[in-house]
Amino acid sequence: MREQSPRAKQRHEEPQLGREPRDATHWARYVKTLEGTAGPNVEGRRVVGPLQGFGKMWQKTYKVRLEGASASPAEVVEAWRTRFPELSGFGEKGFRVPAGGLVPGAVALLGGLSGVMVLYSDEESFTYMTPEGHPFSGWITFSAHTDEDATTVAQAHLLIRANDPLYELMMPLGLHRLEDRTWQRTLKNVAAHFGATSEVETRIVCVDPKRQWRRYKNIRHNALILSALHVITTPLRWINRRHQASGIRHQQRPET
Amino acid sequence: MAVRHLEVEVRREPGGAVLDLRGEINGFAEEALDTAYAEAERDNPETILLNFEEVDYINSTGIALIVGLLARARAAKRRLVAYGLSDHYVEIFNITRLSDFVSVFPDEESALSGAA
Numbered sequence: 001m002r003e004q005s006p007r008a009k010q011r012h013e014e015p016q017l018g019r020e021p022r023d024a025t026h027w028a029r030y031v032k033t034l035e036g037t038a039g040p041n042v043e044g045r046r047v048v049g050p051l052q053g054f055g056k057m058w059q060k061t062y063k064v065r066l067e068g069a070s071a072s073p074a075e076v077v078e079a080w081r082t083r084f085p086e087l088s089g090f091g092e093k094g095f096r097v098p099a100g101g102l103v104p105g106a107v108a109l110l111g112g113l114s115g116v117m118v119l120y121s122d123e124e125s126f127t128y129m130t131p132e133g134h135p136f137s138g139w140i141t142f143s144a145h146t147d148e149d150a151t152t153v154a155q156a157h158l159l160i161r162a163n164d165p166l167y168e169l170m171m172p173l174g175l176h177r178l179e180d181r182t183w184q185r186t187l188k189n190v191a192a193h194f195g196a197t198s199e200v201e202t203r204i205v206c207v208d209p210k211r212q213w214r215r216y217k218n219i220r221h222n223a224l225i226l227s228a229l230h231v232i233t234t235p236l237r238w239i240n241r242r243h244q245a246s247g248i249r250h251q252q253r254p255e256t
Numbered sequence: 257m258a259v260r261h262l263e264v265e266v267r268r269e270p271g272g273a274v275l276d277l278r279g280e281i282n283g284f285a286e287e288a289l290d291t292a293y294a295e296a297e298r299d300n301p302e303t304i305l306l307n308f309e310e311v312d313y314i315n316s317t318g319i320a321l322i323v324g325l326l327a328r329a330r331a332a333k334r335r336l337v338a339y340g341l342s343d344h345y346v347e348i349f350n351i352t353r354l355s356d357f358v359s360v361f362p363d364e365e366s367a368l369s370g371a372a
Contacts, residue, residue: 021344023313030351049353050323057327119352120316127316129352139352141316145283159320208327 026122028105034117034131037107040230041223042115045131053137053161054215055168057208060158060179063201064187065151069194073144074123076154080142080190081126084108087189088182102126114223116140133221135167135175136160140183154190156183159207164219168211180204260312261285264292271368272303272337278310281318289321293328304329305367306358309340319352326357335359339367 033044050057066076080087081102085095096109102118108128109115114135116128125143130136138160147153158179162168167175180202187200219225260278262285267274273296281289296304306322314322329336339361341349349355361367 021313021342023315024344026315027348028351030347047351047353051326051357052353059324122315125316139316139320141320143283143317157317157320159323207324208331210331 023122026104026120028117028119028129031105034107034115037109037115039107039109039115040112041133041221041226042107042109042131045133045221047117047119047129047131048134048137048163049129050138050159050161052215052218053163053212054165054218055162055171055211056206057161058158059205059207060156060160060183061201061203062156062180062183062187063153063203064155064191064196065147065153065198066191066194066196067151067198069152069191069196071152071194073146073152076144076152076190076194077124077126077142079193080144080154081121083193087193088186089189110134113227130160130163132163132218133223133226134163135170135223136179137163137218152194154187156187158183161208161212164222165216166219166222166225262288264288266292266295268299268301269305269368272305272335273297273299273301274305274307274364276307276310280313280315281311281321282313282315283317285318286321289325293325297328297332297334301334303335303337305364306336306338307340307364308338308342308345311340311345314345314348319348319354322354322358326354330357337361337367337370339363 033046034042035044037043084102085092085097088095090110094111098106098108100106102108102121104118104121106118107115114131114133116130118126119129119139120127124145125141127139127141129139138158141157143157144152144154162171184200184202191198260280262277262279262281264278265276267276275292275296293304326336337359338349340363341360346360349358349360359370361370
């Protein structure tokens, strides 16, 4: 067995007093569940990565070369982060950015259905992580880099699984295609924002073809099912509230 | 700050194959990690150990690369074990929920005995 390296020895012998790792501010802090978001299907949910989902694991990479644009990778990522609702095509209502912006740990709400947490954010990339109930369990990283010929390339990289059996069933029935179209459109918009018109390259790899059957219970958090149940039961809640209100009025009526 | 590209060396130990990682795990690390992992898999070890003692920096793309290795290990019914992570990166493994699947040990000795 190899001896511990001097650097590792130093790390164990001298606790890292006051020495923050240089990426410490880029990562979200650990939270057991998402709180204070006021989002249906988000509040109280745990965040999930590509390992916690149900379906096959997919790695999807969408890239666009910003031919002729002079923007640096940092400028591209800054514009992408600050104008995310517009560039992604979700709009302000479809992607509600929290008051403090898309900083690590912030939670953005996706319409009334679900949300995403900012897992990581630095000058040249930012990553979202999904909560339980979202169609996908995983991460999506938006980044930019300079290619060998000095052209800036914008990229969206997804590492995802369908979160539960229902979403997995929906994958070949249009969910895959919807996901592809969303990020291809986003990259086209990013390119157009910088005056480029290049084609989007798409690369899709099935990283793990096995389904995680023991995760079938994830369906209890399914945002589509819970939202549909919420809508269906609206009249019952309305009747219940009326009953309660009339009961209170009855109790408050002065005796004659 | 200058980027320290990842260098990886592969060692064989009685408890499994060890990948000694040195530098930064980011998007540029993909080729080095893939090549070293393929080399580590050659003798069909039951366990592959990732040594993070000399890793300075991991970004979210780097974490995604580690998930890719984990998926490969699980497909081949191998255990993937990590050691030498600083407290900060142990927390990152918790945030990203990698720690649900990768056993984390403080040092090589405990990782090898834990893997046995």
